[in-house]
Amino acid sequence: MIALFVLSGVGCGYSTAELFPEEYQSVAVPIFDNRTFYRGIEYDLTEALVKEIEQRTPYKTMDANVADTLLSGTVSSVVVQQLSRTREGGLPQEVQVTVTIDYDWTDQRSGAKITSRRNFSGVGRYVPTQPVGESFEIGQHAAVQRLARDVVSSLRGDW
DSSP states (O other), X not given: OHHHHHHHTTTSOOOOSOOOOTTOOEEEOOOOEXXXXXXXXXXXXXXXXXXXXXXXXXXXXXXTTTOSEEEEEEEEEEEEEEEEEOTTTOOEEEEEEEEEEEEEEEETTTOOEXXXXXXXXXXXXXXXXXXXXXXXXHHHHHHHHHXXXXXXXXXXXXX
C-alpha cells in the first residue's frame, strides 16, 4: 500500500525545488545603502543575501562588472518596538526589531527590472531581560536573516 502511494507521485510533474529564472547565471550584490542611524546593518544584510543566494539559487555571486544581474537596495528604516514588559519594574520583556528595505533586481544586459519591491520588511525578536539577557543585535540579526531569506524567495520565477 505504501509503495503504491509513493509510486503514484512519480511522473506527476510536481517538484519541491524552487524555480528561479534560468536565463541568468550570476548576481552582483553591492552593499546596500543605509538611510537609518543603525550603522553596519547594511553590511549584515548584504552578507546574508550573498549567503542565501549561494545556498538556495543556481546563481553565483560575482562582481558587478561581470554579473548578469544586479541586486541593489536601501535599508529605509529600522523600528524597535517593545512588545511586553516585566510585571516587576516594567522593564522590556520582549522587543521586536523590524528592518524595512527597498530593492531592485535588474538585468544588467538590458537594464530591465526583473523584480522591484518597496517597503519590504523582516522582523526579529529578542528578550533583553534576565535570565535570557539577549542584546539588540540578536533581534537585528534575526530580522536581517528573515529579510534575506524572503528577498531570495522573491527572486523565484512564476510557475
